[in-house]
Amino acid sequence: MRYxxxxxxxxxxxxxxxxxxxxxxxxxxxxxTEDTKASGHYLGGNPLTPTHTATTVRIRNGKVTTTxxxxxxxxxxxxxxxxxxxxxxxxxxxxAARIPAARSGSIEVRPIMSMGTA
Amino acid sequence: xxxxLIRLLGDFDLAEEAMQxxxxxxxxxxxxxxxxxxxxxxxxxxxxxxxxxxRRRARFDASAGLIxxxxxxxxxxxxxxDLDLPDDQLRxxxxxxxxxxxxxxxxxxxxxxxxxxxxxxxAHAYLVPASTLAQxxxxxxxxxxxxxIPYQVPAGHQxxxxxxxxxxxxxxxxxAGYSPAAxxxxxxxxxxxxxxxxxxxxxxxxxxxxxxxxxxxxLHDARRAARIDSNGEIVxxxxxxxxxxxxxxxxxGSALVDAALRNGTAGPYTIQAAIAALHCAASxxxxxxxxxxxxxxxxxLEIHDTPVVALNRAVAVAMCAGPSAGLALIDQxxxxxxxxxxxxxxxxxxxxxxxxxxxAEALSAYRTAMAxxxxxxxxxxxxxxxxxxxxxxxxxx
Numbered sequence: 107m108r109y110x111x112x113x114x115x116x117x118x119x120x121x122x123x124x125x126x127x128x129x130x131x132x133x134x135x136x137x138x139t140e141d142t143k144a145s146g147h148y149l150g151g152n153p154l155t156p157t158h159t160a161t162t163v164r165i166r167n168g169k170v171t172t173t174x175x176x177x178x179x180x181x182x183x184x185x186x187x188x189x190x191x192x193x194x195x196x197x198x199x200x201x202a203a204r205i206p207a208a209r210s211g212s213i214e215v216r217p218i219m220s221m222g223t224a
Numbered sequence: 225x226x227x228x229l230i231r232l233l234g235d236f237d238l239a240e241e242a243m244q245x246x247x248x249x250x251x252x253x254x255x256x257x258x259x260x261x262x263x264x265x266x267x268x269x270x271x272x273x274x275x276x277x278x279r280r281r282a283r284f285d286a287s288a289g290l291i292x293x294x295x296x297x298x299x300x301x302x303x304x305x306d307l308d309l310p311d312d313q314l315r316x317x318x319x320x321x322x323x324x325x326x327x328x329x330x331x332x333x334x335x336x337x338x339x340x341x342x343x344x345x346x347a348h349a350y351l352v353p354a355s356t357l358a359q360x361x362x363x364x365x366x367x368x369x370x371x372x373i374p375y376q377v378p379a380g381h382q383x384x385x386x387x388x389x390x391x392x393x394x395x396x397x398x399x400a401g402y403s404p405a406a407x408x409x410x411x412x413x414x415x416x417x418x419x420x421x422x423x424x425x426x427x428x429x430x431x432x433x434x435x436x437x438x439x440x441x442x443l444h445d446a447r448r449a450a451r452i453d454s455n456g457e458i459v460x461x462x463x464x465x466x467x468x469x470x471x472x473x474x475x476x477g478s479a480l481v482d483a484a485l486r487n488g489t490a491g492p493y494t495i496q497a498a499i500a501a502l503h504c505a506a507s508x509x510x511x512x513x514x515x516x517x518x519x520x521x522x523x524x525l526e527i528h529d530t531p532v533v534a535l536n537r538a539v540a541v542a543m544c545a546g547p548s549a550g551l552a553l554i555d556q557x558x559x560x561x562x563x564x565x566x567x568x569x570x571x572x573x574x575x576x577x578x579x580x581x582x583x584a585e586a587l588s589a590y591r592t593a594m595a596x597x598x599x600x601x602x603x604x605x606x607x608x609x610x611x612x613x614x615x616x617x618x619x620x621x
Contacts (some may be wrong), residue, residue, distance in 0.1 A: 107372045169228075194373065194374035195371050195373045195374065195575070196382065199324075217372055
């Protein structure tokens, strides 16, 4: 099964940390990515730029509204994702628990809906 | 049997259908004699019939065809011995108690799928409409299927992590049948079901805490008959007729406590069971070893620091060091917000004030406690205490 691991964390943490600490964390993410590639779990993944770069679009009564920022203000923001292939939820949760942000923020694990049978 | 079918078919609903099919088939086929291994016969018959049905449905529904094909491929791989595994029960327990499901759903699924209770009986015990509970179970099954929750006993460190959750659900089931506030359950025997689950876990995964939980349930259950009188009123531990305690359960529970303590570092269930064993070992209330019980609560508080544990410790301290010492601890606890709404904290305070002759304080605390409890034996008990202490009560009594 495929699962999307959504990484939620307080994005201001990145600014609050020293460069050395941030570099160490980048290193952890690269190692996690390499490990999951080696174990066959990795399908894809990317960090996102901070929420001040976000724009939300919605159409109501046929009219397009475009607004600044994410849909809802929250303490933890969506900061990136990994798309993984896992045997089942237990397997997926074990992978997700190794994402560095699991220690400070949280990882939402969602199965990818399979469309059709082909 | 259901557990095995769920493993083989990978789906709760298909497994339930298969079981129905198997029993229907048995009614006809067993008229000339029961097969040598009836359980295995039922399981393989149910399984084959479901696969055949899915094949027939495949004419209308392509996905049923795929499932049938997939299940059919495994058809020849199932050895006869693979049809009768107690491990299947364990897999099912870990599936039903998966932390990806809400605690409410875990309890409902465990009662429905493992204990085999009817939805109505479960709904009744949890005071929710049967339709709400049915919905809860349907949603939980959908999550198991759609999120890919496996039928599997987790391995290694995941097992330790997850076993705690399983034990918690079993204990909740036990308490649903044991708490004096629990709704009358009719024929359902939640505590008995929980003890059966506890035994199964001890057989399959004999860790210290598994032993400790079974011990705790047995030692509580041993006192069941004595704690409610013939009028349905609560009898306090100190006033219970100890000859009505179940000696067999006490012996079994106490032996399990010893085994659990030998088995490793004592966890919360083991310590609580050790406390219950000390109560059960006392031939009279006066013979209770309160100093040892207070020491065990100290230990419990170290690993499981909750206000309720601290309250129980305060009561034990009152019993060995006197009511003033206990009252000081309870007042300290009630100064915090967490126990304000907990009726037993106020009732315990009231009881100590009563022993110290502080009647007005005692009355006010009993009334606070009473305001926090719904109609039932606990409320009637508090009302009796208030009547005993009230000046008008003594005049008439």
